[in-house]
Amino acid sequence: MSTPLIDVDNLTIRFNTDEGLITAVENVSFQIAPGEVLGLVGESGSGKSVTAKSLMLLNAGNTRYDPASRITLNVPGADPLDVLSLKRERDMKPVRGGAISMIFQEPMASFAPAITIGDQMVEQLLLHTDMNKKRAKQISIEMLDRVGIKEPAKRFDQYAFEFSGGMRQRAMIAMALSTKPKLLIADEPTTALDVTIQAQIIELMKDLVAEFGMGILFITHDLGVIAQTADRVAVMYLGRIMETGAVRDVIRRPAHPYTQGLINALPKLDDLDAPLTPIPGDIPSPLERPTGCVFHTRNPNHVPGSRYEREVPPMTEVAPGHFAALFPEDVPALKEATS
Numbered sequence: 407m408s409t410p411l412i413d414v415d416n417l418t419i420r421f422n423t424d425e426g427l428i429t430a431v432e433n434v435s436f437q438i439a440p441g442e443v444l445g446l447v448g449e450s451g452s453g454k455s456v457t458a459k460s461l462m463l464l465n466a467g468n469t470r471y472d473p474a475s476r477i478t479l480n481v482p483g484a485d486p487l488d489v490l491s492l493k494r495e496r497d498m499k500p501v502r503g504g505a506i507s508m509i510f511q512e513p514m515a516s517f518a519p520a521i522t523i524g525d526q527m528v529e530q531l532l533l534h535t536d537m538n539k540k541r542a543k544q545i546s547i548e549m550l551d552r553v554g555i556k557e558p559a560k561r562f563d564q565y566a567f568e569f570s571g572g573m574r575q576r577a578m579i580a581m582a583l584s585t586k587p588k589l590l591i592a593d594e595p596t597t598a599l600d601v602t603i604q605a606q607i608i609e610l611m612k613d614l615v616a617e618f619g620m621g622i623l624f625i626t627h628d629l630g631v632i633a634q635t636a637d638r639v640a641v642m643y644l645g646r647i648m649e650t651g652a653v654r655d656v657i658r659r660p661a662h663p664y665t666q667g668l669i670n671a672l673p674k675l676d677d678l679d680a681p682l683t684p685i686p687g688d689i690p691s692p693l694e695r696p697t698g699c700v701f702h703t704r705n706p707n708h709v710p711g712s713r714y715e716r717e718v719p720p721m722t723e724v725a726p727g728h729f730a731a732l733f734p735e736d737v738p739a740l741k742e743a744t745s
């Protein structure tokens with residue numbers, strides 16, 4: 407990979423709580439290149455949002471980043487930025503709505519109810535660019551048009567409550583993209599939408615990646631959405647990456663039992679009578695993180711007493727560019743190659 411836009415290295419995030427220090431993300435590493443979409447997938451509570459928020463330093467006040475964690479933002483033409491070292495609000499400007507923008511599942515949360523959509527878009531542009539108000543209005547209307555909002559000049563003067571759900575999502579994308587971010591973080595951006603609008607939004611995002619060449623971190627619990635949108639995927643469980651690689655390789659040939667479980671839990675459209683096979687058990691509380699491989703307590707193939715109970719398995723390359731958190735002796739292809 408050429409210089410990645412964002413380089414997350416060994417990220418460990420803990421939270422100080424009344425019950426003690428809990429680990430939400432542990433030794434997570436990934437990179438995103440310009441024009442690349444990385445999907446981050448996993449069940450609720452696996453640490454996807456906390457990971458994403460760390461890129462913009464948006465986690466709550468009780469967050470403790472491990473000193474060995476590094477997040478480096480490489481914007482072409484600028485010096486590499488050590489994100490976790492930023493302390494002052496004004497130094498954070500590049501990562502908050504400048505080089506990085508974020509869109510959320512619930513667009514209402516992104517818009518102030520009593521300010522028009524247009525004024526909010528203009529305000530954001532004035533904050534992050536050198537353009538004047540007239541140009542900011544022009545760009546905002548162009549962006550509303552670009553995301554498929556009809557009569558954009560009229561819509562510019564309306565409030566979020568006057569928009570339908572799908573339109574609000576489009577407006578939020580327009581606002582997030584108007585500053586031309588280098589990296590877009592999309593946290594479950596289509597979960598609340600019906601499937602037709604969801605498909606339109608996904609197509610729109612793909613077009614925009616091609617047009618602007620930005621990188622996207624796309625977060626979802628839905629593997630089907632990942633298959634449609636991402637180039638590569640990282641599968642998270644209880645704060646750790648279990649498997650990562652090109653999306654087709656990971657979905658067609660999942661190597662880790664957790665990824666296999668997520669795929670088996672999906673309904674099969676060609677066999678609606680087939681029983682769904684959810685992953686057994688619930689995600690343990692972060693206060694009771696299993697030792698060794700965090701998934702061993704739910705792995706249906708777990709052999710009691712095996713080293714997975716004590717040791718954290720390394721990210722083993724199971725196929726070129728495709729890694730899984732397994733000891734090498736448990737990867738069938740590697741076993742054949744080495745024996």
Ligand SMILES: Nc1ncnc2c1ncn2[C@@H]1O[C@H](COP(=O)(O)OP(=O)(O)OP(=O)(O)O)[C@@H](O)[C@H]1O
Nearest residue numbers: 421423430449450451452453454455456457466692
């Ligand atoms: N400020 C905080 N203080 C304590 N714990 C927190 C805090 N923020 C997040 N957590 C915990 O961190 C863990 C990971 O949460 P996160 O929201 O990243 O999960 P997620 O994978 O995005 O799930 P979802 O799909 O439900 O959004 C959870 O156990 C959550 O309760």
